[in-house]
Amino acid sequence: MKPSNRSGMMPLDLSRSSISKRSITIGLLGLGTVGSEVYNALIHNAKSLSEKTGFIYEIKKILVKNPEKSRAVNPKRSLLFTKIDEILEDPEIELIVEVMGGLDPAGAIIEKALCHGKSVVTANKGVMATHGERLLKLAEEHKADLFFEASVAGAIPILRPLQESMATDRILEVCGIVNGTTNFILTKMTQEGSSYETALKEAQRLGYAEPDPTFDVTGMDAAYKIAILAALAFGHFAKGDHVSREGITEITPTDLQHAKEMGYRVKLLAKATCDSEGLLLSVAPTWIPSHHPLYNVEGPYNAILVKGERLGDVMFYGQGAGGVPTSTAVVSDIVHASKNIVLGISGQSNQRMETDIKLKSPESFKTRYFFRLSVDDKPGTLAALAKNFADEDVSFAAVLQKENTVNVTDILFLTHDVREGAFRKALANAKKLPFVKSICSVFKVEP
């Protein structure tokens, strides 16, 4: 008795030789930077890929906005379609590869593809961090795979290891540098003492930042990614919008210099922790100490640190973005989904989501802080400040008052662990003190 595969197109023989002959019919949605590289990998390297993976990959239809546009790759005109239904309703197409990007209409298209029982591979972090929970449920109902390795940290295989290899451990924390644009800017500012604006321009010139960098520099991109990582680590799909978030636009070279002097580097850290009280998600510029595995992650590189109860610290490091690395992650998901289609087991490896996990308020988050105040240089200032913070149980690990020049001086504080709520309250009180001119900067500090 032999099992039949899901689409019923051919009998399934589990011997390797027969799998080798099986071809997988794909609908490719989008032919931009990533789409072109996926096309290249599947078509131009078809022989090598087929030898390595045992399948023949056939791209039957490609969705584009404008078939006449000149592109990096040139598929036959007859492959190009502008109406999505011509692809989704084609019964021969077994696998949809969504690399068009954007929330709309990509989200609705993925939903429709899954309802047609087609497996989906996507690189779309926005869609996953907004509709992920619902789409994974749909995939399960319709016995289809929904894979999204390429949506987080392009070159780094992190989602599948998190989901499979580390699933038997209890994950305590996932944190990382998941946005290459901001890490490039912060690295430049630290190394060259340049301003945010200058470093941003350099990043734009080199293609590491978009002409409109808002999505990256406000931490939104990192928020989407940490929501996806947390979903796989903790089984609860929060929305990107629910992540507590600070960007990097207010950071000055002075801040980075202070961090450097005290043995730290500033990174935009995305972090997810989960305990009995619930799940906490944040993105914030954070001081990373020199012994920390993430300290040396520089320039456009990404790294993700997973803390497991039994495994301890495990870190994954590599290029976070770019058409080529991202397309490689897409192709790896295509191979995985294809194998499941041929074996008739699609929909078996999607992440199970638990719904009884609560999102915690950032108020309860315990961490150390660095902050810098500009104050009048008068006797009693430091004593009054110390009392103000002690009143909220904020104690200091280090205090540094720099020599002043014009009757105004900067004082630098490094706190011990404190709850975010208490710290913010003490800071608000400090702001009201008559001798406090301004709160120049506030950073979280990793242990």
Add this chain to the structure above:
Amino acid sequence: MKPSNRSGMMPLDLSRSSISKRSITIGLLGLGTVGSEVYNALIHNAKSLSEKTGFIYEIKKILVKNPEKSRAVNPKRSLLFTKIDEILEDPEIELIVEVMGGLDPAGAIIEKALCHGKSVVTANKGVMATHGERLLKLAEEHKADLFFEASVAGAIPILRPLQESMATDRILEVCGIVNGTTNFILTKMTQEGSSYETALKEAQRLGYAEPDPTFDVTGMDAAYKIAILAALAFGHFAKGDHVSREGITEITPTDLQHAKEMGYRVKLLAKATCDSEGLLLSVAPTWIPSHHPLYNVEGPYNAILVKGERLGDVMFYGQGAGGVPTSTAVVSDIVHASKNIVLGISGQSNQRMETDIKLKSPESFKTRYFFRLSVDDKPGTLAALAKNFADEDVSFAAVLQKENTVNVTDILFLTHDVREGAFRKALANAKKLPFVKSICSVFKVEP
């Protein structure tokens, strides 16, 4: 029409609810450090593991040498067996977990288990780096899985990502720090200026080195591991014995100090490269520059750097050894193999091996070198040395002569890229020069 699973024990329904009820019957071979932790994970954490993975894991029989011995865990006496055939010939046992260690009889037992059609999970790097190719063929013939994630870098999920997620790229190089004992010793020597002997004693006291450290400090353990990594990266299973190998026993604090002064750290680097001429495997103490991702891997930590043509540099970092991390990797393989058993697809995810790859001779290996010579402090010495090396096309990136005290001086050389064969010949010639007292040290240098 529904497929039946391999053992024919129960009909297979692909819906998730029915998989959830399926129990997997295991034979556990060995109840030492790793075995006890595997037992703990499967028995004491049974409920949580079952909820997470959807299977019930039943350890039916355990192989031990002495059933009366007192152990960290205490299974029922009736579970303990001393004769392997009572386990391998039990038709109810579907999965063999080999954590007894050692080459014999573990290798023969794994072979017999596969021939019985039972899937095998092993942590045994010695067996895999010696009999891996043959055992994987056997597994394929008998439609059984042979998984060995725990054999390399305990806590780090590296084998499965290499085999699955990165398989669609062309891997150019795999290198890493894969032995925690030697990395701990070298870190101690660098940080504290202590001798090899002192650092080794400290490692033994803390449990990072065995009472007999030979296997680790001679680079044999790292050789086994790089052979396994190369098998998955390049599809050719070399034997551990074929790896070009140097240990760390001759390294002095002076060597480490010189490296530090020039901005490097010394690591025992295991490396596999593959090009059209063939596969090259080496383990050697190597200078790592400060910008290199492996530079900051300190103490007992491990890290593996994979260079892909499309993916670029991807690094995996974590704890390399210890019963708890290693057992977590074993349990992850158990879950994976169990899923395949229930789905009736065992033997489908084993690595395919190619046999037409040749092993290259280290002679052809191109790298930079650092070396230190002790010479008579006389006019013309440096000129004669420079000529000696230039005769074999060895040119220098840096030369440093330290001020002498007793008519004998040390000269430090850093070469440009050179073939190992030419370098070794020039070094042998230098040794014959009358003013050369001794070759104090030789290290490879990473770019």
